[in-house]
Amino acid sequence: MKLFYNAKFYSMEMENKIFRAILVQDGKIIETYHELPQLKNVEKIDLDNAFVYPGFIDTHTHSFEGGLYSLGADLKNVSNLEEVFTILSQIEKLDNKIFAYQFDENLIAEKRFPTKDELDKIFPETPVLLRRIDGHSCVINSAAAKEINWKEKLPTNFNGYLRKKQNGEASNWFHHNLDDEAILRSYHAAAEIGIKTGHTAIHTMIGNAYAQDLHFQLIKNNIAQFPIEFILYPQITNISRALELGSPRIGGCILADGSFGSYTAALKKPYSDNPQEKGILYKTDEFWENFILEAHEKGLQIAIHCIGDAAISQILKFYEKAQMQTQKDIRHIIVHNELTSDKMLDRIAAAGISATMQPMFDRLWAGKNGLYEKRLGKERTLRTNRLRSIIDRKILVAGGSDWYITELNALAGIDAAIRLHNPEERISRFEAVELYTKNAARLSFNEKRLGTISKDKQADLVILEKDIFSSENIKDIQIKRVIKKGEFLIQTK
Ligand SMILES: [Zn+2]
Ligand SMILES: [Zn+2]
Structure with missing residues (x-):
């Protein structure tokens, strides 16, 4: 004792x-x-x-990528392309591939992505993947483009930049083509980073958001060797496969829509800085209806990435329908839940839906002249990341970093939550700590075992x-x- x-x-x-x-x-x-x-x-x-x-418990991470990229090139603080190329040429290869992340073209002098030709000069043979900070677009070189088995051919004037499905295909290829050793090494790196930042458990998305569960089984089989508790999400839409894997849940960042940065988050009204564009609902109503009703029926907790109000509404509609058909304490999750109206929040509360949210998104994007204000305008920016309104409605909400999108750092999340840009939506320190402890434990039905000192x-x-x-x-x-x-x-x- x-x-x-x-x-x-x-x-x-x-x-x-x-x-x-x-x-x-x-x-x-x-x-x-x-x-x-x-x-x-x-x-x-x-x-x-x-x-x-x-x-601390982080309820939304891509730990594999976080760990993997921690072993690769971090481009967060670069100020021009020259620096990017220097860093890339010095980084250690992983299973003969180069990984780079946290690139933001808006923050460098040239205000653009590097091109395929520029990367080819340094890496004629080694596949290179350079991901944008939000993960919704990337750049690859010719060595990578040649290896990937594209569903849709690349355009003839392809310059290396990819978004939407081809962005997914490219990163999937990189993540899928690593040996077990590199995969386990990545998870160990993730666990170490998690522990250093005070976490004892992290929710971890595994799978390519389409059909493949990738190394879910490998991690499940090795789960005891990690010093941190990984709570696993098979990031797939294949329900029988999730059941076969013995998972109590399905989904994660399976995408109802994209991101504000890439104009792919689905909005009810057009983007303020691009009136032609309302974003993209990645899948049809019919697809989600079938998926959600069946997963609900089979007792799987569902998690779906929804950023824009149109995407949240699309998913909410079928979560509600599932609950109407068979009421369950199943805590289906809206991942991110960024842009909402009062009415939507009332419906989320009434249907017993939960959310995992990322206070750091507000820190990064909600400021004056920030990304939200550009894309959404002032009025809609006030309706982003509404923690106060959500907690007042007694919706179960837990905190997450969406690591590698933002740092795996619960203290930074807590700090961001009590200092949201919109004073109306700020929460107390106690509530902010709850996001990463008690509420986080509830999100995975672990409240009897984790989340409080009792x-x-x-x-x-x-x-x-x-x-x-x-x-x-x-x-x-x-x-x-x-x-x-x-x-x-x-x-x-
Ligand atoms: Zn995510
Ligand atoms: Zn997501």
């Missing part, structure tokens, strides 16, 4: 429920104390006046140097230690 003491343990069951010590045995919290108990025959672990929370729960804890509830600068609070099932995973002092 271990007694952890000398810290403020925030239970997160309710506000101001704080313990002074907890007793752990076999990975579980077996007792909590408001005062330091006098116990014999226990190992006493002094936490040095720290602040302890339930281990008797009989798993001893998954994050130990911080400062208090989230009173610190000015939340995102820079140092993570001192992470405890998983009662054992230290990291320890910094």
Whole structure:
């Protein structure tokens, strides 16, 4: 038995429920104390006046890509194409491929993507994949274009830039053509990053969003070897396959629409900076109706990527229909849930639908003259990422990073949630921490085991140097230690 003491343990069951010590045995919290108990025959672990929370849970990541790209080239801070080429030429290959990510053409001097010819000069033989920051477009070189078995031929004037389905095909080819060793290495890299940022569990999308579940089985078989708990989503629309894989859920970023950045998020009214364009509903009503009703009937929790109001409405309509036919506590998920009206939120609440949302999207895109304002105009920007309105309606909402799209960093998410650009939609610090602990556990039906510091729960804890509830600068609070099932995973002092 271990007694952890000398810290403020925030239970997160309710506000101001704080313990002074907890007793752990076999990975579980077996007792909590408001005062330091006098116990014999226990190992006493002094936490040095720290602040302890339930281990963070990120409810939406692409951990494979996150891990994979952490081993590849990060283009987040480049200022021109010359720098891009230098970084690419220095990076280590993975299974003889080059991966680069976080590229944003708007942030570099040239304001454009590199071309295929430019990449070919440096890499005549090695396939290169350079993804845009939102993942919805990319650039590849000739070596890659030659290897990929395209469903639709590339245009004759192809310059390397891909979006929509061909963007998906290209990244799928890269991700699909890695050996098991590179795949497991990527997940281990992901787990390490997760732990360093205070997570003890992360929801992980696996599969190409179309038919293939890729390495779902491989990860499931190896799940015990990772130091973090991966909660797996088969990112496919094949229901019998999801059942065969023994998954309680299906989906993830299976796409109802695209992204605002690429003008592919489906809107009810046209884009403000492109009045010809209303985005794209990637699949028909008929497709979603069949998929959602059947998955619901078979008892699978469903998760679908919906960004624009037209996409959210499309999916909501069939979630509602499924619930009307057979009411279940199944917590179907709208992933992202970015642009909503009051009426849509009322319907989401009434149908018992949940959401995983990314407060960092607001931080990145909702500011003055930011991407939302450009694409959606001022009025619609106020209707993005509406955490306050959602929580007031008692909709189950959990936090996520959509890592690799934004950093895997719960503290940054918490900070963004309490400081949303729209003051009307800001939430309290307690509610923001709930997004990454208690609510996150509920999203995967793990609320009996995870998400709070309480008797009989798993001893998954994050130990911080400062208090989230009173610190000015939340995102820079140092993570001192992470405890998983009662054992230290990291320890910094
Ligand atoms: Zn995603
Ligand atoms: Zn998505």
